[in-house]
Amino acid sequence: MNSLFEYTLRLGDDSLMIGHRLSEWCGHGPILEEDIAMTNIALDFVGQATSLLELAGKFEGKGRSGDDLAFLRFDRDYKNVLLVEQPNVDFGVTMMRQFLFDAYRKPLFERLQYASNKEIAAIAEKSLKETKYHLRHSSEWVIRLGDGTEESHTRIQEALDNLWRYTGELFYSDDVDKELIAAGEIPSMDGLEKEWRQTVNEVLAEATLKIPESDWQFDGGRKGMHSEHLGYILTELQYMQRAYPGLEW
Amino acid sequence: MVTEKEIWGYLEEVFDPEIPVLTVVDLGVVREVIVKDDTCKVVITPTYSGCPAMKRMEDDIKEKLEEKGVKGAEVELVLSPAWTTDWLTENGREKLKEYGIAPPEDEGDKSVLFAKPFVVPCPQCNSKNTKLISQFGSTSCKAHYQCQDCLEPFDYFKCLR
Ligand SMILES: [Zn+2]
Numbered sequence: 001m002n003s004l005f006e007y008t009l010r011l012g013d014d015s016l017m018i019g020h021r022l023s024e025w026c027g028h029g030p031i032l033e034e035d036i037a038m039t040n041i042a043l044d045f046v047g048q049a050t051s052l053l054e055l056a057g058k059f060e061g062k063g064r065s066g067d068d069l070a071f072l073r074f075d076r077d078y079k080n081v082l083l084v085e086q087p088n089v090d091f092g093v094t095m096m097r098q099f100l101f102d103a104y105r106k107p108l109f110e111r112l113q114y115a116s117n118k119e120i121a122a123i124a125e126k127s128l129k130e131t132k133y134h135l136r137h138s139s140e141w142v143i144r145l146g147d148g149t150e151e152s153h154t155r156i157q158e159a160l161d162n163l164w165r166y167t168g169e170l171f172y173s174d175d176v177d178k179e180l181i182a183a184g185e186i187p188s189m190d191g192l193e194k195e196w197r198q199t200v201n202e203v204l205a206e207a208t209l210k211i212p213e214s215d216w217q218f219d220g221g222r223k224g225m226h227s228e229h230l231g232y233i234l235t236e237l238q239y240m241q242r243a244y245p246g247l248e249w
Numbered sequence: 250m251v252t253e254k255e256i257w258g259y260l261e262e263v264f265d266p267e268i269p270v271l272t273v274v275d276l277g278v279v280r281e282v283i284v285k286d287d288t289c290k291v292v293i294t295p296t297y298s299g300c301p302a303m304k305r306m307e308d309d310i311k312e313k314l315e316e317k318g319v320k321g322a323e324v325e326l327v328l329s330p331a332w333t334t335d336w337l338t339e340n341g342r343e344k345l346k347e348y349g350i351a352p353p354e355d356e357g358d359k360s361v362l363f364a365k366p367f368v369v370p371c372p373q374c375n376s377k378n379t380k381l382i383s384q385f386g387s388t389s390c391k392a393h394y395q396c397q398d399c400l401e402p403f404d405y406f407k408c409l410r
Contacts, residue, residue: 033385040385040388040389043300044299051298121329122328122331125331126295126298
């Protein structure tokens with residue numbers, strides 16, 4: 001197993017999928033400002049995915065470009081967490097999904113910006129600056145909707161109840177990251193989950209939302225075992241390259 | 250043989266496609282110009298990861314240098330150290346304001362939730378009585394504000410650090 005390739009691919013796929021999900025809001029936002037906000041954030045994620053997948057291709061050393069990796073893999077070869085491929089449903093669900101993910105991405109990039117692997121560090125340093133904006137945006141909405149009307153409260157609580165089962169996987173760890181940490185390529189991830197939990201507790205308390213009691217969690221994304229939603233994303237994402245191989249514009 | 254100084258001069262004629270009053274030099278995205286033997290390399294850094302203007306700037310730089318008789322100039326994109334709005338030149342800040350875009354303010358630490366809001370003065374009337382409409386504006390690098398005195402909506406070139 002090429003751990004550098006695999007690790008970078010995981011990060012890249014997370015960015016690609018959540019960026020794609022956000023881009024689905026283009027032209028459908030509840031208000032103009034949020035339509036623009038979500039597409040701007042989508043652009044940051046797709047930009048991060050471009051850098052990360054390009055780098056993954058380089059680590060792999062088989063001549064695959066970032067585009068090849070984004071558009072020409074089968075579903076089992078995507079290694080994103082299940083959380084980021086979950087459907088948008090409504091604005092509340094989208095903001096909750098975003099918040100749970102942003103709260104993880106920020107402490108993750110804070111660590112990775114000091115990676116001794118200079119290429120991973122550079123992307124993390126760049127992305128961290130954007131992530132801070134994203135987290136601020138998504139947490140403000142979670143608070144506004146949670147501590148809003150009865151209707152908005154009920155719906156975003158439901159979103160939290162549904163999405164909570166996908167958060168355990170954010171801290172999935174196996175030989176891939178362990179090997180890179182041992183080799184000193186990336187820093188230790190000690191305290192990552194604790195930091196995430198702290199942000200989550202703080203924001204959800206302010207939003208008057210309750211963390212579900214069940215500890216049961218999904219996983220599988222990191223191993224390529226996805227929910228049914230990924231197939232639909234890929235159908236749309238890959239359509240052009242499958243229908244017109246090598247198409248450029 | 251062309252000198253690095255001349256190249257910097259030529260780059261002052263290449264404009265940001267999205268904020269056409271700023272040159273790539275004002276914007277602070279040109280990190281380095283390297284002229285060695287017969288080769289010329291311009292090193293640039295993206296403002297935002299997904300900024301669609303970067304490819305255009307890269308092409309515009311090559312085209313401008315070609316036009317000035319510099320053959321086969323290379324443009325290299327590097328990510329680290331990451332661009333921050335502190336790299337906007339003083340000249341660039343002035344031009345932004347004249348153009349009606351409020352230049353970046355010190356926003357404090359963005360990771361502090363519920364931090365006290367900072368003030369973005371109106372680029373039209375200088376009033377400090379302005380309000381944030383949306384953190385995300387017409388391009389990645391801008392937020393949307395409105396002046397409560399002259400009532401003009403305006404773009405704010407947000408602080409990225
Ligand atoms: Zn004004």
